[in-house]
Amino acid sequence: MSHLGKKWVCFSCTTKFYDFTKLEVVCPKCGANQKDAPLKTKTGKKEKVALQIEDDFTPDGDTDNSHDGTLEEGLDIAVDHVDRVSPGDLQMDDYDE
Numbered sequence: 001m002s003h004l005g006k007k008w009v010c011f012s013c014t015t016k017f018y019d020f021t022k023l024e025v026v027c028p029k030c031g032a033n034q035k036d037a038p039l040k041t042k043t044g045k046k047e048k049v050a051l052q053i054e055d056d057f058t059p060d061g062d063t064d065n066s067h068d069g070t071l072e073e074g075l076d077i078a079v080d081h082v083d084r085v086s087p088g089d090l091q092m093d094d095y096d097e
Contacts, residue, residue, distance in 0.1 A: 011037040 004018040010027040011034065019025045025034040 008034055010034065 005021040006019050006025075007016065008019055008025060008027075009016050010030060010032055012032040013027065013030045015027055015029040017028055019034075026032070027034065
């Protein structure tokens with residue numbers, strides 16, 4: 001709709017209108033000249049503030065963090081290694097169950 005000119009919103013009465021490419025942009029409803037519109041003030045950006053959290057965690061000094069073997073051994077989980085099934089032993093029907 002370039003033949004109608006630029007679309008405006010009146011600063012006084014918020015009516016939407018086109019300027020029909022005229023030099024003086026006047027609101028058809030209230031008659032306010034849009035060149036007399038008050039300047040928009042820039043609002044400053046708010047500072048981001050990081051929240052400080054006090055850390056009351058104290059690690060125990062007597063824990064042993066050495067992991068010699070597998071995950072099960074590190075967690076002291078008893079695992080029966082005889083019952084393990086390798087993925088090559090499974091048939092296509094076994095995946096559906």
